[in-house]
Amino acid sequence: xxxxxxLHVSLEEEDKQIxxxxxxxxxxxxxxxxxxxxGSGKSTxxxxxSGKDGYEVTGGSAVLDSVDLLEMDPEERAAAGLFxxxxxxxEIPGVGNMTFLRTxxxxxxxxxxxxxxxxxxxxxxxxxxxxxxxxxxDMLKRPVNVGFSGGEKxxxxxxxxxxxxxxxxxxxxxxxxxxxxxxxxxxxxxNALRDEGRGFLVITHYQRLLDHIKPDVVHxxxxxxxxxxxGPELALEVENNGYSDILAEVA
Amino acid sequence: MxxxxxxxxxxxxxxxxxxxxxxxxxxSARAAALNTLNAMGLPDRRDEYxxxxxxxxxxxxxxxxxxxxxxxxxxLCGDLERLKIVFVDGVFDPEASDDLIGSGVQIDRLAACQxxxxxxxxxxxxxxxxxGQVPVERPLAALNTxxxxxxxxxxxxxxxxxxxxxxxxxxxxxxxxxxxxLIKLEPNASLTLVxxxxxxxxxxxxxxxxxxxxxxFHHIRAQGRDHEQRCCSSIFAxxxxxxxxxxxxxxxxxxxxxxxxxLSLKGDDAVAHVAGACVGDGAFHHDDTVFITHDAVNCxxxxxxxxxxxxxxxxxxxxxxxxKPGAQKxxxxxxxxxxxxxxxxxxxxxxxLEIYADDVICSHGSTSGAIDEDGLFYLRSRGVPxxxxxxxxxxxxxxxxxxxxxxxxxxxxMLEQLEAWLARWRS
Numbered sequence: 001x002x003x004x005x006x007l008h009v010s011l012e013e014e015d016k017q018i019x020x021x022x023x024x025x026x027x028x029x030x031x032x033x034x035x036x037x038x039g040s041g042k043s044t045x046x047x048x049x050s051g052k053d054g055y056e057v058t059g060g061s062a063v064l065d066s067v068d069l070l071e072m073d074p075e076e077r078a079a080a081g082l083f084x085x086x087x088x089x090x091e092i093p094g095v096g097n098m099t100f101l102r103t104x105x106x107x108x109x110x111x112x113x114x115x116x117x118x119x120x121x122x123x124x125x126x127x128x129x130x131x132x133x134x135x136x137x138d139m140l141k142r143p144v145n146v147g148f149s150g151g152e153k154x155x156x157x158x159x160x161x162x163x164x165x166x167x168x169x170x171x172x173x174x175x176x177x178x179x180x181x182x183x184x185x186x187x188x189x190x191n192a193l194r195d196e197g198r199g200f201l202v203i204t205h206y207q208r209l210l211d212h213i214k215p216d217v218v219h220x221x222x223x224x225x226x227x228x229x230x231g232p233e234l235a236l237e238v239e240n241n242g243y244s245d246i247l248a249e250v251a
Numbered sequence: 252m253x254x255x256x257x258x259x260x261x262x263x264x265x266x267x268x269x270x271x272x273x274x275x276x277x278x279s280a281r282a283a284a285l286n287t288l289n290a291m292g293l294p295d296r297r298d299e300y301x302x303x304x305x306x307x308x309x310x311x312x313x314x315x316x317x318x319x320x321x322x323x324x325x326x327l328c329g330d331l332e333r334l335k336i337v338f339v340d341g342v343f344d345p346e347a348s349d350d351l352i353g354s355g356v357q358i359d360r361l362a363a364c365q366x367x368x369x370x371x372x373x374x375x376x377x378x379x380x381x382x383g384q385v386p387v388e389r390p391l392a393a394l395n396t397x398x399x400x401x402x403x404x405x406x407x408x409x410x411x412x413x414x415x416x417x418x419x420x421x422x423x424x425x426x427x428x429x430x431x432x433l434i435k436l437e438p439n440a441s442l443t444l445v446x447x448x449x450x451x452x453x454x455x456x457x458x459x460x461x462x463x464x465x466x467x468f469h470h471i472r473a474q475g476r477d478h479e480q481r482c483c484s485s486i487f488a489x490x491x492x493x494x495x496x497x498x499x500x501x502x503x504x505x506x507x508x509x510x511x512x513x514l515s516l517k518g519d520d521a522v523a524h525v526a527g528a529c530v531g532d533g534a535f536h537h538d539d540t541v542f543i544t545h546d547a548v549n550c551x552x553x554x555x556x557x558x559x560x561x562x563x564x565x566x567x568x569x570x571x572x573x574x575k576p577g578a579q580k581x582x583x584x585x586x587x588x589x590x591x592x593x594x595x596x597x598x599x600x601x602x603x604l605e606i607y608a609d610d611v612i613c614s615h616g617s618t619s620g621a622i623d624e625d626g627l628f629y630l631r632s633r634g635v636p637x638x639x640x641x642x643x644x645x646x647x648x649x650x651x652x653x654x655x656x657x658x659x660x661x662x663x664x665m666l667e668q669l670e671a672w673l674a675r676w677r678s
Binding site for chain 1: 623624625626628629630631632633634635636637639640643644646647648649650651
């Protein structure tokens with residue numbers, strides 16, 4: 001589904017290479033996790049895939065279902081089925097959460113040549129999905145992420161994911177800033193979306209999240225590359241021993 | 252002090268073109284205003300409050316032509332009951348207007364009642380404007396008082412249910428209009444006034460509002476449409492005890508707009524809110540100049556102004572809060588912000604506070620900024636195309652000013668106007 005080949009990325013502002021040849025394939029229906037020490041390039045990978053400004057791709061490719069992601073604008077990537085759950089969801093004062101969601105859903109439908117969702121249809125759907133994520137009517141009415149707690153922001157990300165029904169979901173440290181209960185709620189939301197046709201790339205520092213969202217494959221990223229790939233047991237190894245053993249082993 | 256030669260010349264040139272007015276009971280007020288004007292001259296760039304806005308086009312003897320777009324009237328009032336008063340190029344249109352009759356309100360026209368010597372408006376006409384000339388001179392308002400050809404005189408004695416809607420139409424590309432409205436609200440009376448439509452190629456409007464104790468006045472207006480028009484407006488209001496004055500202005504288009512608002516809080520516990528939202532593209536110059544005087548105890552004033560500018564558009568805000576000695580417990584708030592959509596646009600702000608009481612809260616802030624890149628990326632990453640995302644963020648920016656409109660229906664129709672304008676802007 002998502003195929004990343006030899007991806008090289010530098011920062012635009014300074015001549016600094018962050019990704020130095022990332023190779024990664026996420027199959028439909030699978031959950032891949034990426035772990036790695038701070039500064040290894042995990043978040044950069046998520047931003048580059050979703051099209052954030054400030055990065056320059058100096059080599060390699062990223063293809064989603066035979067579509068070249070790197071050639072597209074962020075909104076086109078979203079319409080093509082890519083979704084990034086932000087590590088730090090952005091607050092947008094003045095834009096109602098519901099308006100935002102509906103605009104996004106319909107913009108994607110329009111871009112794909114599908115019929116837009118009616119207000120009634122949308123409302124029914126969003127209420128049902130919000131309920132399972134314990135998002136109340138007030139949170140839907142408030143401006144996007146404004147005054148939301150850390151947990152509320154992350155649940156709101158998952159609600160957007162549930163409404164947009166992307167093919168490929170990237171979760172960038174979705175567990176950061178969450179207490180145990182909130183993490184469980186978020187994980188349940190993600191698990192509910194697991195589907196044969198959908199791929200997941202879960203970026204995290206901790207094994208804890210992977211107890212709830214069970215990965216099929218775990219990658220270790222260091223210094224801009226995937227240095228080791230294994231099964232769920234790899235995450236446990238990191239949890240118990242840290243990264244130093246693995247890094248020493250591949251050095 | 253004699254006027255400098257330049258000012259004298261400009262004033263003489265302007266006055267030589269003025270049409271004589273059938274004065275009647277307003278004669279003495281008009282003569283006094285003319286005296287004031289003769290003493291101060293017309294504004295030029297050297298005047299303190301005209302540094303950021305060139306008044307030349309407002310001062311010139313002739314109005315520059317302005318293309319008539321002839322757009323249909325915007326349905327600002329929605330389904331709300333309204334009493335419509337129509338002026339075409341500053342001339343009252345009785346056919347298009349409703350009968351000027353309402354419960355709790357007496358409505359006359361300045362041009363039609365000059366001979367009624369006991370008219371309630373006689374002691375009011377020009378009085379607030381004259382008081383508003385100190386400490387800052389407002390020569391264009393004095394010019395208006397001296398030469399206004401017509402206007403609506405509204406005496407409100409109870410809570411008036413229908414909205415009074417003054418609708419302006421612009422049909423003559425060379426029209427040059429001066430209208431002077433008077434509104435007097437008796438104690439406990441209330442009125443909502445809506446003004447909209449392109450007024451003329453050039454217009455000079457004055458509105459004097461006396462809000463008595465516990466009375467409430469709500470004013471909402473939409474300026475713009477015919478882009479080439481030039482407009483200066485001046486609101487002078489005095490507020491009695493526990494009274495409320497709220498004014499909101501939406502401006503879209505207009506090569507030159509200067510809106511003065513001079514408010515005096517004279518009774519304790521009065522509330523004055525003045526707000527504005529404007530969106531400008533290219534040859535667009537928009538100036539809000541506000542002067543609020545707190546002269547009573549425990550009064551609240553709020554100024555909220557938001558401007559969205561692009562392609563070299565210019566926004567100006569000059570806002571002052573003067574707290575007089577003894578005006579304790581004053582709560583004054585002022586915010587002016589601009590959203591600059593490119594590097595060619597400019598926002599010039601001059602917030603001023605002058606406080607002579609020691610137990611007051613006064614805050615002010617002014618910012619200029621571009622579209623929030625993080626917010627824009629967030630919206631785009633969810634599939635919202637860039638132009639639509641920019642519109643959403645633009646409307647979000649203006650929302651704080653629109654929130655100042657107390658009436659939900661009027662607030663919603665104003666938002667629709669803005670949305671439609673942004674959609675046209677995008678295409």
